[in-house]
Amino acid sequence: MSALSHPYGYTAAQAIELFGANILDEYMRKLGINGAIGSPEEWMDVGHFVAWASGYITEEVKKSDSSSTSGAMSKHKRSLDLLVDSQVDDGIEDGPSKRPRPTEDEDDASDTTIVSLRSDASKHDNNISTLCHDVLGHILGYLVDEVAHCSEPPNQHAALMQLLTFASVCTSWRKIALNSAVEWAKFAGCYTVSPKLMELILERSGKAPLVVDADVQRGIRFHEVLSEDFEAKGSDSNIIANMRSVIAHSERFRELKLYFHDRLSIQEADGLNKLFSRRMDSLEFLDIEGVADGPRDVILSTTNLFGGSTTTSLKRLELYGVTFSPCSWGMTFFKTVDYLGLGHWLFDHDPSVKLAWMEPLRALTSLNWLITGYFCIPTDNRRVDYYIDRIDQIQPVSLSGLKTLQLEGNLPGVSFALALMNIPQRCSVTITAGIWDVDLEGIGERTFAQLDKMWPEDGCDWVGVAISEDTLEIIVEFNDYRYVLEIMGDLGPEEGENIEQEVAEEFSRILSGLSKGPRFQKLGARAIWIDITCRVDGFIKGADHESLREFFRCFKEAESLNLSPGALDFLTSRRAGMWPIFVDLKNITVYTGSGTREFDEIEEMLLMFQHMWYLSLALKYETVPLLESVCIREGELFVTL
Numbered sequence: 251m252s253a254l255s256h257p258y259g260y261t262a263a264q265a266i267e268l269f270g271a272n273i274l275d276e277y278m279r280k281l282g283i284n285g286a287i288g289s290p291e292e293w294m295d296v297g298h299f300v301a302w303a304s305g306y307i308t309e310e311v312k313k314s315d316s317s318s319t320s321g322a323m324s325k326h327k328r329s330l331d332l333l334v335d336s337q338v339d340d341g342i343e344d345g346p347s348k349r350p351r352p353t354e355d356e357d358d359a360s361d362t363t364i365v366s367l368r369s370d371a372s373k374h375d376n377n378i379s380t381l382c383h384d385v386l387g388h389i390l391g392y393l394v395d396e397v398a399h400c401s402e403p404p405n406q407h408a409a410l411m412q413l414l415t416f417a418s419v420c421t422s423w424r425k426i427a428l429n430s431a432v433e434w435a436k437f438a439g440c441y442t443v444s445p446k447l448m449e450l451i452l453e454r455s456g457k458a459p460l461v462v463d464a465d466v467q468r469g470i471r472f473h474e475v476l477s478e479d480f481e482a483k484g485s486d487s488n489i490i491a492n493m494r495s496v497i498a499h500s501e502r503f504r505e506l507k508l509y510f511h512d513r514l515s516i517q518e519a520d521g522l523n524k525l526f527s528r529r530m531d532s533l534e535f536l537d538i539e540g541v542a543d544g545p546r547d548v549i550l551s552t553t554n555l556f557g558g559s560t561t562t563s564l565k566r567l568e569l570y571g572v573t574f575s576p577c578s579w580g581m582t583f584f585k586t587v588d589y590l591g592l593g594h595w596l597f598d599h600d601p602s603v604k605l606a607w608m609e610p611l612r613a614l615t616s617l618n619w620l621i622t623g624y625f626c627i628p629t630d631n632r633r634v635d636y637y638i639d640r641i642d643q644i645q646p647v648s649l650s651g652l653k654t655l656q657l658e659g660n661l662p663g664v665s666f667a668l669a670l671m672n673i674p675q676r677c678s679v680t681i682t683a684g685i686w687d688v689d690l691e692g693i694g695e696r697t698f699a700q701l702d703k704m705w706p707e708d709g710c711d712w713v714g715v716a717i718s719e720d721t722l723e724i725i726v727e728f729n730d731y732r733y734v735l736e737i738m739g740d741l742g743p744e745e746g747e748n749i750e751q752e753v754a755e756e757f758s759r760i761l762s763g764l765s766k767g768p769r770f771q772k773l774g775a776r777a778i779w780i781d782i783t784c785r786v787d788g789f790i791k792g793a794d795h796e797s798l799r800e801f802f803r804c805f806k807e808a809e810s811l812n813l814s815p816g817a818l819d820f821l822t823s824r825r826a827g828m829w830p831i832f833v834d835l836k837n838i839t840v841y842t843g844s845g846t847r848e849f850d851e852i853e854e855m856l857l858m859f860q861h862m863w864y865l866s867l868a869l870k871y872e873t874v875p876l877l878e879s880v881c882i883r884e885g886e887l888f889v890t891l
Contacts (some may be wrong), residue, residue, distance in 0.1 A: 262290035262299070269303045277302060445491040452499055459504035459532055462496055466510050473521030500528040505535040514540045514548045514571065522550050522572070529557035533564050539593075540571035549606070551575035555583070562586040568621075570594055576606060579613035587614050592622040596659075601627055601666040602640035608670060611647045618651065623658025623682075625667045629692040634662060638696050641669050648672045656680045661688055661737070661760075665700040678731045679704045684738040690759050695766060702767025705733055712777040713805060719749055719784045722757045724764070726773060735764075750784045751792025762797035771804050778808045782816035790826050802831050810837035 266274050274290075277299055466472050474480040475493045482490035510518065522538070533556075540548060550572055560582045567584070570593035578584075596607040607622065627637065649655070649671055657664045661683040673679065681704060706728045714725040720739035725732065737760055739753055764770055782789065811832055813821060818840050821828050 262294040262296050265294075265296050265299055265303075266290060269299075273303050273306065274299075276306060445488055445495065448492045448495050452495055457502060460496065460499060460502045461505040462503060463505070463507045464493070464509070466508055471517070471521075472508075472510070473517040473524075476521050476524040497525065497528070500525075500530050501532065503530050503533050505537075506530070506533060507535075507537040508539070510538075510540040510571075512541065519548050519550060519572075522548075523552040526550060526556060527552045527554045529559050531559050531561040531563065535566040536564065537566075537568040537591075538570070538572050539568070548572045549575055551578070555581060559583055565589065567591070568593075573606065574610075576609040579610045584610070584614055586616055588616050588618040590614060590617055590620050590622075592620075594624065596622060596625050596667070597627065597663070600640070601625070601637055601663070601670070602644060605644070605670075608647050611649065611671070616651065617649065619654045620649065620652055621656040622667075623656075623664075625657065625659030625663030627660070627663050627666065629660075629662050629689045634692055634694070634697060637662075637666060638669075641666055644670060646670050646672050649677070650674055652677050654678045654680075656682075658682045660684045660686070661690075662693060662697055665693075665697045668703050669700040673703060675707055676731060678733065680732075680734040680736070682736045682738065685756060685760075686738070690756060693763065695763070698763035698767060701735070701764065702769045704735065705767070705769040705773060706731065707769055707772075709772060709774040711775065712779065713773060713775040714779040714781070716781040717753070717757060717784060717789070719753060722753075722760065725779075726775075750786075750788030753784060754789045754792035755794065758794035758797040761801040762794065765797075765801040765804055773804065775805050775808055777810045777812065778805050779812040780817035780821070781814040782820050783814070784816070786816045786819040786823075790820060790823050793826070795826050795828075798826070799828065799831060802828060806831050806834075808832075808835065810839070811835050812839045812841070814841055 280302070474482070475490050476497065508522075514522075518540075548571060551574070555574070555578050562582060562585055564583060564587055566589040567587045568589075568591035570591070573592070590610060592607055592610070597604040611617070611620070627633075647670060652674055653676070655671075655673060655677055657667055657680075659667065659682075664681050664683045668681075681701075705726060708728065710726045710728040710733075712727055714723075716723040716725075722737040722739070724735045727733075737757070739756060811821075820826055821832070
């Protein structure tokens with residue numbers, strides 16, 4: 251087997267040379283192999299040998315360290331050092347430099363030795379890079395544990411130096427060991443790593459990108475971290491010192507996530523403004539989650555946002571409870587954002603007044619994915635009509651390049667949000683709308699006309715309708731795009747015998763309103779899927795049957811129908827009067843769950859669908875009564891009429 255043909259890029263001989271003959275002897279002893287049995291190329295599973303050898307060495311290191319004196323390096327660690335050095339380029343002009351190894355009798359020289367780390371990929375990386383995922387999975391895992399759990403800074407320091415040495419081997423190893431220098435501190439916790447060790451991590455990791463994921467809590471005031479006049483004292487001093495050290499390297503930030511658990515004060519906003527006045531040329535992902543003071547978002551405004559950086563690396567931006575000033579969105583810094591998440595109260599009263607959320611949508615022309623909400627407005631007839639009149643005077647924002655849109659709010663809120671957007675046809679849309687405290691009588695055709703904008707204009711492949719005790723979900727699929735409207739019921743935690751009746755009344759009104767939309771009427775689905783999981787008798791009792799029939803008539807031309815047991819009961823109920831709509835259906839599939847359907851009910855249903863070509867009943871059991879022209883095949887019942 252050649253080196254190139256092996257998934258690890260190594261032949262057996264190369265792997266043996268890498269780990270040594272003594273490790274091979276131990277491996278053969280483990281397998282019970284004695285004597286010469288031919289060349290290792292013929293019998294060795296190289297992948298298994300590599301995984302076993304790296305684990306064996308790691309265990310030996312652990313055993314040796316547990317009995318060694320403080321500061322001494324075990325012979326196995328020294329073997330690993332030699333393993334690394336054997337792969338480090340010797341004499342190649344732009345290769346990484348080696349770190350001097352301390353002897354047993356001398357102090358660790360790493361305090362004065364800086365490992366050279368290159369930001370560009372080496373042209374001379376050798377095959378050790380293809381082996382790193384196996385070896386490092388054990389070796390680096392052990393060393394990271396040592397960083398995390400050793401309370402003595404000297405031991406943490408020694409383990410850190412080992413990590414940095416591995417990172418200097420080649421580009422692939424560096425991606426693993428230096429993917430984020432802060433990760434090492436996070437294992438131990440920013441609250442336990444000493445400031446000197448944190449500074450050393452940041453210094454020795456060169457230009458490695460930083461991933462900062464911080465919960466701003468434990469009584470830490472964020473504005474104090476960035477205040478030069480504030481001197482940290484007491485138990486929080488180390489935490490603040492570490493945060494300051496990391497922020498000092500803001501130009502290396504690749505990901506920055508800050509979570510605020512308390513309401514953002516004016517001082518905290520000032521602290522964020524100071525943070526975002528620093529250069530962040532490498533930033534790709536920014537996520538700020540705050541708790542706004544009331545329904546208004548905290549607006550961040552700095553005269554020198556991101557230090558005036560004109561780089562275009564930012565791809566993903568999520569802001570919850572905070573936002574940037576309207577004049578900031580035109581910066582070159584935001585031009586490459588393709589994922590935008592905006593949250594909290596985007597409007598909570600008059601949707602024609604609070605329109606700051608539209609500014610980034612106008613400016614960010616490269617958006618592919620937009621998640622936004624919460625849109626919530628009160629509902630009485632006069633207000634809703636007034637708001638619609640006001641919104642009609644506002645120029646909607648064009649989202650021509652968008653591929654995925656997600657909106658959240660109450661039903662009238664998301665309707666008005668849609669009125670302020672022009673959504674492209676080729677765009678997946680998911681809308682989650684609550685009807686808590688919503689007067690459905692105050693929602694008329696003008697509101698449902700805005701919801702109708704979410705559906706595709708060119709028809710669809712199939713439509714699904716799912717009804718549970720508290721949720722109505724409508725799913726439309728067309729080509730590779732998916733359109734989902736999820737209505738969250740008005741019941742909350744209430745329970746009782748009349749739940750289904752209340753749900754039926756609310757959902758009937760909504761389905762009736764949707765059915766009047768011109769796009770919805772033209773969906774023309776070839777297949778319909780209906781799933782009803784609430785108690786059907788109560789649902790049928792409380793439903794407005796004419797409204798439901800009006801809704802399902804939109805799909806009377808469908809070719810096939812897929813039903814759950816509850817949907818079957820609903821469809822065949824004479825009180826609901828639904829079955830005449832689908833009487834010309836050719837294909838029906840009923841998923842009967844446990845297979846406990848009474849066959850006389852199925853026979854009664856067959857009499858309703860005289861023109862059906864075939865019926866597929868997915869039954870759990872194969873032993874069921876047979877009719878003429880019925881056959882059982884692989885647990886399913888096929889009826890040919």
